Amino acid sequence: MASGALYQQVKDDIRRRIHEGQWQPGHRIPSEHELVAELGLSRMTVHRALRELAEQGLLVRQAGVGTFVAEPRPQSGLLRINSIAAETRARGHEYGCDVLRLARESATLEVASALDLDTGDSVFHAVCVHRENGVPVQLEDRYVNPAAAPDFLDQDFGRTGFSEYLVATVPLDEVEHVVDAVQPTAGEAELLAVRPDTPCLVLTRRTWAGGVVVTFVRCIHPGTRYRLGSRFRVNGPQWFG
Amino acid sequence: MASGALYQQVKDDIRRRIHEGQWQPGHRIPSEHELVAELGLSRMTVHRALRELAEQGLLVRQAGVGTFVAEPRPQSGLLRINSIAAETRARGHEYGCDVLRLARESATLEVASALDLDTGDSVFHAVCVHRENGVPVQLEDRYVNPAAAPDFLDQDFGRTGFSEYLVATVPLDEVEHVVDAVQPTAGEAELLAVRPDTPCLVLTRRTWAGGVVVTFVRCIHPGTRYRLGSRFRVNGPQWFG
DNA sequence: AAGTGGTCTAGACCACCGC
DNA sequence: CGGTGGTCTAGACCACTTC
Numbered sequence: 185m186a187s188g189a190l191y192q193q194v195k196d197d198i199r200r201r202i203h204e205g206q207w208q209p210g211h212r213i214p215s216e217h218e219l220v221a222e223l224g225l226s227r228m229t230v231h232r233a234l235r236e237l238a239e240q241g242l243l244v245r246q247a248g249v250g251t252f253v254a255e256p257r258p259q260s261g262l263l264r265i266n267s268i269a270a271e272t273r274a275r276g277h278e279y280g281c282d283v284l285r286l287a288r289e290s291a292t293l294e295v296a297s298a299l300d301l302d303t304g305d306s307v308f309h310a311v312c313v314h315r316e317n318g319v320p321v322q323l324e325d326r327y328v329n330p331a332a333a334p335d336f337l338d339q340d341f342g343r344t345g346f347s348e349y350l351v352a353t354v355p356l357d358e359v360e361h362v363v364d365a366v367q368p369t370a371g372e373a374e375l376l377a378v379r380p381d382t383p384c385l386v387l388t389r390r391t392w393a394g395g396v397v398v399t400f401v402r403c404i405h406p407g408t409r410y411r412l413g414s415r416f417r418v419n420g421p422q423w424f425g
Numbered sequence: 426m427a428s429g430a431l432y433q434q435v436k437d438d439i440r441r442r443i444h445e446g447q448w449q450p451g452h453r454i455p456s457e458h459e460l461v462a463e464l465g466l467s468r469m470t471v472h473r474a475l476r477e478l479a480e481q482g483l484l485v486r487q488a489g490v491g492t493f494v495a496e497p498r499p500q501s502g503l504l505r506i507n508s509i510a511a512e513t514r515a516r517g518h519e520y521g522c523d524v525l526r527l528a529r530e531s532a533t534l535e536v537a538s539a540l541d542l543d544t545g546d547s548v549f550h551a552v553c554v555h556r557e558n559g560v561p562v563q564l565e566d567r568y569v570n571p572a573a574a575p576d577f578l579d580q581d582f583g584r585t586g587f588s589e590y591l592v593a594t595v596p597l598d599e600v601e602h603v604v605d606a607v608q609p610t611a612g613e614a615e616l617l618a619v620r621p622d623t624p625c626l627v628l629t630r631r632t633w634a635g636g637v638v639v640t641f642v643r644c645i646h647p648g649t650r651y652r653l654g655s656r657f658r659v660n661g662p663q664w665f666g
Numbered sequence: 667a668a669g670t671g672g673t674c675t676a677g678a679c680c681a682c683c684g685c
Numbered sequence: 686c687g688g689t690g691g692t693c694t695a696g697a698c699c700a701c702t703t704c
Contacts (some may be wrong), residue, residue: 487682
């Protein structure tokens, strides 16, 4: 399949089964012994695959008991890709989304550069306003690499967002986040229904899958209605200076 | 020594040698074969230790060449605690810091709550403006838990920042970041030498060590002169959404 | 007692690099 | 060519949980 390494293939295989829903969160997956028999590999190889998936948090292992698919973890904001729809509903509020644009375009220099394509290449462009109880909380301006999600334009984005579709469809490898504080343009201020001098938080994200840029999205939030957060464990010894 | 696992002991040993400066960045460390002979372990065990340290970024390995101590890594923004002084100097610019306050105070409700103390408890309060080539780039307003860093007030913060001191002194376990976009107060705008309508990025951070909150700090950056970024690998594709 | 994961060993083959 | 790291195997012992 992918990379020659056998443990890597085992990891990919297990990830795929979980991603496809064949193994749900909480499900107990076969033991190392069973996987050894099933796959015809040595136990060290299978063990390494499972250990690394557990380190990543995809699996939970307990000696003497078994290996289980982990529950989705509560992480927020800067370290994951949030579903603004789910967040809104989790607060018990009404979620709304106005799709303002959904079309194929030719990549400008900026977009081509961000998606690692050539100027003029065909890209998908999607714009929408997310609302919480009717109040705009995010203006999302997204470009999608057609090679990564060819059916993007054919989706019904009435209830599910652009992000949710991509996350569910493309197995992401890597994420880049950049955060800025800006004043909205006149057009942005109007769409967000805020005064033009309202400070806004801009989260710019790029995602990768298999070395290819999947999407490039700029999310503008009124600073007064949104914030980003994260909490994480410190990995290593402080290199931090 | 520490944890029973041999590969863990090897990791700790190598980390220690690097931390003590015995092996400097760029130094080539002994090969797996040599470490096997020196430590009397199997190659798999030594290999695992080296592989994990390389994954963590402490070592750089190249097949056919050797294993080297990594250079301090350029990571930025949301996933680590930055040294604004080091960043500034790395850009070849002059770094400056004006300490505006450094004193013991009684915790207000907000501060006590953030530090998990009681109102009125004694806390350290430190404020400074960071400058790049003389231009203010960050206003830092920090509270420190005396229990975590009792000698904080006695430090000479002429060249080293508050953050650098804490990071070097207290072994951090956990970090919380929250990002907002705000308009600065009149006083903040003056200290940052920006117009009062300049959108600003606020990074609020709390850190923990051994279950105790070490510090609570609010860093205000003019949005026009600063941004935060991070790039990270995705753990489990499935959960997002 | 049987099954689980955690670790460790002593070999092995390979691709790659530098000489 | 010899040295390096990357991987893999087929065993092994252990601590632990569950029955």
